[in-house]
Amino acid sequence: MEKSLNWREFIITRAIKASGYSAVVFVLLIFFFLLREGLPALGEVDASSLLNIRWYPIEDHFGILPLITGSIIITFGAALIAVPFGIGTAVYISEIAPRWMREILKPLVELLGGLPSVVLGFLGILVLSPYLRILLDLPTGLTAFTGSLLLGGIAVPTVVSVAEDALDSVPRAYREGAWALGATKWQTIWRVTLPAAKSGVLTAVMLGVGRAIGETMTVMMVTGNAPVMATKLGSLFSPVRTMTATIAAEMGEVANGSTHYHVLFFIGMVLFLISLVVNVIASSVVFRSKKRAERILS
Amino acid sequence: MTNKILIENLSLQYSDGTESLRGVSMGIRQNAVTVLFGPAGGGKSTLLRCLNRLNDLTEIKASAGRILIDEENILDAKTDVIALRRKVGMVFARPVPLPMSIRENVTYGLELAGEKRKSKLDEAVERSLKLSAVWDEVKDRLNDPAIALSGGQQQRVCLARVIALQPEIILLDEPTSGLDPISTGKVEAALLELKKEYTIILVPHSIQQAARTADYAAFFLQGELIEYGEGKSLFTVPKQKKTEDYIMGRFG
Numbered sequence: 001m002e003k004s005l006n007w008r009e010f011i012i013t014r015a016i017k018a019s020g021y022s023a024v025v026f027v028l029l030i031f032f033f034l035l036r037e038g039l040p041a042l043g044e045v046d047a048s049s050l051l052n053i054r055w056y057p058i059e060d061h062f063g064i065l066p067l068i069t070g071s072i073i074i075t076f077g078a079a080l081i082a083v084p085f086g087i088g089t090a091v092y093i094s095e096i097a098p099r100w101m102r103e104i105l106k107p108l109v110e111l112l113g114g115l116p117s118v119v120l121g122f123l124g125i126l127v128l129s130p131y132l133r134i135l136l137d138l139p140t141g142l143t144a145f146t147g148s149l150l151l152g153g154i155a156v157p158t159v160v161s162v163a164e165d166a167l168d169s170v171p172r173a174y175r176e177g178a179w180a181l182g183a184t185k186w187q188t189i190w191r192v193t194l195p196a197a198k199s200g201v202l203t204a205v206m207l208g209v210g211r212a213i214g215e216t217m218t219v220m221m222v223t224g225n226a227p228v229m230a231t232k233l234g235s236l237f238s239p240v241r242t243m244t245a246t247i248a249a250e251m252g253e254v255a256n257g258s259t260h261y262h263v264l265f266f267i268g269m270v271l272f273l274i275s276l277v278v279n280v281i282a283s284s285v286v287f288r289s290k291k292r293a294e295r296i297l298s
Numbered sequence: 299m300t301n302k303i304l305i306e307n308l309s310l311q312y313s314d315g316t317e318s319l320r321g322v323s324m325g326i327r328q329n330a331v332t333v334l335f336g337p338a339g340g341g342k343s344t345l346l347r348c349l350n351r352l353n354d355l356t357e358i359k360a361s362a363g364r365i366l367i368d369e370e371n372i373l374d375a376k377t378d379v380i381a382l383r384r385k386v387g388m389v390f391a392r393p394v395p396l397p398m399s400i401r402e403n404v405t406y407g408l409e410l411a412g413e414k415r416k417s418k419l420d421e422a423v424e425r426s427l428k429l430s431a432v433w434d435e436v437k438d439r440l441n442d443p444a445i446a447l448s449g450g451q452q453q454r455v456c457l458a459r460v461i462a463l464q465p466e467i468i469l470l471d472e473p474t475s476g477l478d479p480i481s482t483g484k485v486e487a488a489l490l491e492l493k494k495e496y497t498i499i500l501v502p503h504s505i506q507q508a509a510r511t512a513d514y515a516a517f518f519l520q521g522e523l524i525e526y527g528e529g530k531s532l533f534t535v536p537k538q539k540k541t542e543d544y545i546m547g548r549f550g
Contacts, residue, residue, distance in 0.1 A: 099357075171394070173390060173392055173394040174394055174396065174397075176352060176355075176390065176394070177390065177394040177396060177456070178396060178406075179352060179355065179383065180350060180352060180383055180387065180388040180390075180460075181383065181384075181387075181406060181407035181410065181459065181460070181463065182380045182381070182383040182384040182407055182410055182411060182463065183406075183407075183410050184380060184410075187410055191396075191398075191406070192396050192397065195397045195398075196397045
């Protein structure tokens with residue numbers, strides 16, 4: 001009896017440990033694979049042509065700058081939409097909505113988060129882009145702006161659910177303290193509840209941005225995929241191509257081991273790096289505020 | 299002395315079915331400490347939360363009766379709740395310093411009320427921190443976050459925050475339940491000072507505290523007001539058997 005319990009204990013602990021380590025191992029393996037396939041690009045194409053503004057792989061033009069700016073401008077636009085909408089919705093759900101409304105809205109937002117992005121892309125092509133083309137009088141509706149709108153929509157559920165959790169975990173006593181001082185609901189939200197949930201809300205924003213950078217299918221469908229440098233604000237209304245869409249579109253047709261193939265992996269490395277930076281910023285913000293609170297409480 | 303507050307036949311039932319107050323009627327005197335005591339779930343906190351309408355934000359199924367403050371029914375739908383809450387301040391069981399500095403905690407209510415002059419705000423900070431007996435301990439670090447203070451100091455800052463608004467009535471819901479005896483003593487001493495200017499209603503965290511502080515005392519049991527009278531006589535010669543049993547520690 002005693003013995004078998006010990007054995008069970010041993011196996012279970014080891015199994016849990018192994019699954020914990022495996023997450024780290026997988027990330028490292030992916031990273032090494034990316035490095036192995038991507039780094040040779042630096043040897044085959046010199047840095048100046050990598051930083052060129054022309055992406056035309058068939059004629060050996062491997063400038064990845066237009067792809068990076070394309071990703072950035074779309075992500076930036078998406079964040080402009082997703083952050084105010086997401087936080088606003090989270091505040092509404094957690095602070096203002098009556099209980100029955102909350103019980104309808106929360107699952108709906110989660111449902112929206114689970115919507116396959118290809119479906120959204122579909123709606124983008126068929127509904128949003130023709131509408132925008134006519135409304136804004138553009139030569140084509142497949143623009144960075146269209147992508148930003150849809151990506152914003154994709155990021156909103158992420159922002160809402162994380163920010164709503166953060167607001168929800170602010171003790172009710174904080175709100176009552178402010179109400180009892182004669183604060184209105186809005187004053188309480190703005191001066192007390194949101195500052196108290198600050199780190200969680202920032203995490204929500206970062207996760208939303210991360211979601212937008214990594215999204216592939218929707219942007220590939222609605223942004224027109226023209227690798228043009230996005231240099232000015234007007235580029236928002238012309239077609240662009242993102243890093244993710246480039247990899248997805250070209251990886252299937254490239255010769256294994258060719259320069260083009262290596263450059264595509266190099267783009268993957270850049271993408272990996274960008275989302276790593278976003279994550280590090282997010283966690284350092286959270287970590288810093290936590291450390292500050294700990295210092296104060298000790 | 300006159301009745302500052304008159305509660306008439308107040309009943310209240312929460313949405314989850316628990317009945318919290320049943321036909322409570324009592325008058326509360328000006329410039330005195332009135333203590334509401336009794337076992338948990340007796341309706342003391344609910345009554346406090348009716349007095350500044352904080353219960354508006356909880357789900358309530360039914361309520362009846364009237365509460366007159368200065369002869370005005372504050373349960374009336376036309377009452378300006380924000381103005382009411384400035385007039386009827388409240389201190390909670392757990393000190394809840396808002397996520398700001400000590401000074402901002404004290405001035406927050408005033409700023410909400412539209413006070414912007416720095417001289418007025420500074421004056422209010424000093425006056426109310428002195429009245430709540432915490433000035434000497436925090437005067438050199440008013441810009442530190444309030445959450446850095448000890449529990450007892452936090453609670454007195456919360457009291458100062460309420461006093462800064464110059465309310466007429468101060469409600470305290472077990473304000474010393476998490477405090478050590480020394481801090482408790484300081485809060486109680488502050489109350490003695492405060493009752494010269496304010497009407498104070500206190501839910502104490504022990505019978506000893508009730509007996510120490512009460513000018514008037516009201517014993518609540520399961521939502522009903524069992525006995526109400528002057529503190530001294532109620533704690534020495536209670537009229538009701540239930541009150542006596544509770545004070546003697548036979549139940550509760």
